[in-house]
Amino acid sequence: MVITTELRTDPISGRMVAVDTGAFKRRDDFELERAPLDDAASQCPFCEGHESSAGPEILAWREGGPANVPGWSVRVIPNRNPMLRIEGGMEVRTDGVFESRDGLGAHEVIVETPIHDQPLHALEPDRLWRVFWAWRARMQDLRRDRRFVSTVIFKNHGRASGARLDHAHSQVIAFPDIPPALAEKLRGAARHRVKNNRCIYCDLTARELADSRRIVVDADTMLALAPFAARVPFETWVMPRDHSARFEDASDAALEALATMFKSIMARIDWALEQPAYNLVLHTAPIAPEADASFHWHLEILPRVTRYSGLEWGSGVHRNPVAPEEAAQVLRDATVGA
Amino acid sequence: MVITTELRTDPISGRMVAVDTGAFKRRDDFELERAPLDDAASQCPFCEGHESSAGPEILAWREGGPANVPGWSVRVIPNRNPMLRIEGGMEVRTDGVFESRDGLGAHEVIVETPIHDQPLHALEPDRLWRVFWAWRARMQDLRRDRRFVSTVIFKNHGRASGARLDHAHSQVIAFPDIPPALAEKLRGAARHRVKNNRCIYCDLTARELADSRRIVVDADTMLALAPFAARVPFETWVMPRDHSARFEDASDAALEALATMFKSIMARIDWALEQPAYNLVLHTAPIAPEADASFHWHLEILPRVTRYSGLEWGSGVHRNPVAPEEAAQVLRDATVGA
Numbered sequence: 001m002v003i004t005t006e007l008r009t010d011p012i013s014g015r016m017v018a019v020d021t022g023a024f025k026r027r028d029d030f031e032l033e034r035a036p037l038d039d040a041a042s043q044c045p046f047c048e049g050h051e052s053s054a055g056p057e058i059l060a061w062r063e064g065g066p067a068n069v070p071g072w073s074v075r076v077i078p079n080r081n082p083m084l085r086i087e088g089g090m091e092v093r094t095d096g097v098f099e100s101r102d103g104l105g106a107h108e109v110i111v112e113t114p115i116h117d118q119p120l121h122a123l124e125p126d127r128l129w130r131v132f133w134a135w136r137a138r139m140q141d142l143r144r145d146r147r148f149v150s151t152v153i154f155k156n157h158g159r160a161s162g163a164r165l166d167h168a169h170s171q172v173i174a175f176p177d178i179p180p181a182l183a184e185k186l187r188g189a190a191r192h193r194v195k196n197n198r199c200i201y202c203d204l205t206a207r208e209l210a211d212s213r214r215i216v217v218d219a220d221t222m223l224a225l226a227p228f229a230a231r232v233p234f235e236t237w238v239m240p241r242d243h244s245a246r247f248e249d250a251s252d253a254a255l256e257a258l259a260t261m262f263k264s265i266m267a268r269i270d271w272a273l274e275q276p277a278y279n280l281v282l283h284t285a286p287i288a289p290e291a292d293a294s295f296h297w298h299l300e301i302l303p304r305v306t307r308y309s310g311l312e313w314g315s316g317v318h319r320n321p322v323a324p325e326e327a328a329q330v331l332r333d334a335t336v337g338a
Numbered sequence: 339m340v341i342t343t344e345l346r347t348d349p350i351s352g353r354m355v356a357v358d359t360g361a362f363k364r365r366d367d368f369e370l371e372r373a374p375l376d377d378a379a380s381q382c383p384f385c386e387g388h389e390s391s392a393g394p395e396i397l398a399w400r401e402g403g404p405a406n407v408p409g410w411s412v413r414v415i416p417n418r419n420p421m422l423r424i425e426g427g428m429e430v431r432t433d434g435v436f437e438s439r440d441g442l443g444a445h446e447v448i449v450e451t452p453i454h455d456q457p458l459h460a461l462e463p464d465r466l467w468r469v470f471w472a473w474r475a476r477m478q479d480l481r482r483d484r485r486f487v488s489t490v491i492f493k494n495h496g497r498a499s500g501a502r503l504d505h506a507h508s509q510v511i512a513f514p515d516i517p518p519a520l521a522e523k524l525r526g527a528a529r530h531r532v533k534n535n536r537c538i539y540c541d542l543t544a545r546e547l548a549d550s551r552r553i554v555v556d557a558d559t560m561l562a563l564a565p566f567a568a569r570v571p572f573e574t575w576v577m578p579r580d581h582s583a584r585f586e587d588a589s590d591a592a593l594e595a596l597a598t599m600f601k602s603i604m605a606r607i608d609w610a611l612e613q614p615a616y617n618l619v620l621h622t623a624p625i626a627p628e629a630d631a632s633f634h635w636h637l638e639i640l641p642r643v644t645r646y647s648g649l650e651w652g653s654g655v656h657r658n659p660v661a662p663e664e665a666a667q668v669l670r671d672a673t674v675g676a
Contacts, residue, residue, distance in 0.1 A: 314491075
């Protein structure tokens with residue numbers, strides 16, 4: 001089969017991706033590094049029993065009992081090496097052509113399990129639910145601080161994803177503005193809303209369901225699909241089928257559906273790519289005019305089996321060696337227990 | 339020393355970087371992977387004697403003799419797995435919200451040395467000169483194809499940079515449009531030109547020379563500096579001191595100065611980061627109104643000791659754990675032979 005390249009534009013963000021069409025690549029075309037980093041559990045600040053070295057908890061799921069001791073299943077703590085901090089101001093310092101400001105915001109860590117070597121996606125759905133519950137609770141709380149305009153949750157799993165610690169954790173950052181990756185989506189969504197008076201994610205979902213080639217799993221209220229302009233092999237988006245701008249407003253049932261879906265998708269990805277490193281990104285609507293009508297929360301799953309290279313730095317075009325239609329088919333057909 | 343984070347805006351592209359200020363990090367904070375990939379030289383299509391397996395040469399530096407046989411020091415060949423191809427059109431296919439087009443363009447490989455395990459930056463300046471000569475010649479030639487609007491040269495060295503082959507090589511891509519990473523710089527340069535009637539790179543250079551904290555090496559006609567909003571630790575830009583929009587118009591003497599400078603900077607980076615993987619990006623002015631007056635060619639050197647993580651995917655903000663002022667000082671003070 002001849003491999004050719006198609007330049008695709010993501011309909012929401014406008015970013016460009018060069019998608020290689022043609023047959024599914026051999027697995028040994030990818031950088032399949034083993035995910036574990038092999039930290040010593042004895043030194044791990046996130047392990048149960050080491051609560052004092054991780055710092056005072058902001059939130060935890062506990063069956064009763066005091067804070068900052070064992071007995072939790074999910075635990076939120078301050079990031080010890082935060083990118084953004086609660087102290088500082090928003091003033092822009094201008095010095096000729098140079099502009100800078102303080103790193104104002106919040107940066108917290110969600111420890112997803114008390115057990116050192118248990119990956120997030122190995123948790124049973126009811127335990128996964130508690131992680132999503134913590135994400136939602138932190139987003140709700142951070143939104144109350146009127147200095148913050150947007151929150152982003154992300155996760156690094158495995159060395160190739162940028163993870164520095166083995167123990168499963170995700171991170172939430174609250175920004176006093178809209179960071180570039182969210183802003184480009186918001187602009188695309190706003191353009192679509194002005195033109196069509198509808199949410200672009202809702203239109204996209206309807207379109208993908210009608211076509212079906214890029215659908216990975218179609219559950220009752222939750223949908224998983226391979227995006228048209230996927231940046232990396234097997235990139236998958238999970239989102240509610242009905243319009244829902246904010247993850248922090250998601251119902252308990254929606255978190256349940258997300259947990260079931262996430263578990264199923266990760267089992268398929270683990271099968272297809274032999275337990276790859278991956279990143280997660282959760283985008284929810286920022287506090288911005290029209291965002292509630294035009295934005296739609298979604299979880300991006302980004303397996304990390306290719307590298308960010310000179311091509312990406314130099315052109316800003318991502319190159320994806322696996323067409324999303326191929327990836328969706330592989331994931332649909334995956335042999336998984338669940 | 340307290341580490342705080344400063345959000346800096348790149349004055350040209352507008353991209354945001356979170357720079358950690360404070361003491362220089364310990365080397366073991368970085369991912370210092372050994373660069374070699376350990377391909378077998380016997381199988382390498384880029385080695386002298388394997389010319390037929392690499393494909394017919396587009397250009398080579400030879401001391402006489404026929405093409406496609408040993409006896410060259412630099413050799414340019416088609417990329418066997420190109421992102422863009424000469425065949426195809428520019429028509430945009432629209433399908434509802436989805437837009438795509440053919441991968442039209444050119445994608446070539448510059449084999450930088452006939453010797454398998456000789457890195458680019460190990461070449462003596464007169465051999466390095468021939469590589470830059472090949473870059474210039476290919477840019478000049480590709481510019482003659484009226485379908486192409488911009489060319490970008492990049493290089494991946496070492497596994498962490500995205501390199502798939504050990505044998506030193508760089509790549510040139512000609513685009514029928516202006517790719518996003520170049521377009522964001524061009525926009526910033528055009529804004530500055532409208533406002534100040536000057537080239538932003540020239541203004542930046544004058545400013546950095548007056549300040550001196552971010553200057554790495556100040557040679558007669560060529561300058562190396564740590565950019566204000568450096569995206570990765572020890573990011574370094576090399577550019578001519580006098581206004582010069584296009585690398586393809588650079589004089590032989592300018593290529594000589596670039597070779598001497600590149601050799602010196604890489605020796606310093608190798609000393610500071612223990613021979614890291616790195617990417618190179620060469621940006622020259624595209625064919626665009628005002629580009630000759632507002633743009634200024636430059637070579638970006640990007641050591642790859644940190645990972646692209648969920649933070650970058652989710653926010654679009656790069657996090658750099660080493661302030662460029664610190665990096666510039668370390669590189670200035672580096673103990674190097676040259």
